[in-house]
Amino acid sequence: QVQLVESGGGLVQAGGSLRLSCAASGRTFSRYAMAWFRQAPGKERELVAGISSTGSTRYADSVKGRFTISRDNAKNTVYLQMNSLKPEDTAVYDCAARENIVATLPYNYDYWGQGTQVTVSS
DSSP, X not given: OOOEEEEOOEEEETTOOEEEEEEEOSSOGGGEEEXXXXXXXXXXXXXXXXXXXXXXXXXXXXXXXTEEEEEETTTTXXXXXXXXXXXXXXXXXXXXXEESSOOSSGGGOSEEOOOEEEEEEO
């Protein structure tokens, strides 16, 4: 069993930055692929960024060049650095975990955090 706890959301002006953190319980964190999803009102949940157990990363086209996902296996934590934020980045951001490789669709993930709100004002 893995428990995920997110932090770092908030309100920021367009062009600003935020860093989300997701702390995981358990001693097998390094085996898991970690991902950040987001869901805006009236929209489907979408993959924002993912990082595999070996460190390979994947990004949504809409965030490439602005967001960076990273992991610290010693701290059982995955991060999402978000720069040059836009109003359209406003959403609830969720951290998710599954073994080994990043998957695009939410139903492929076994563990989820509680979500953190990110609001970008124009």
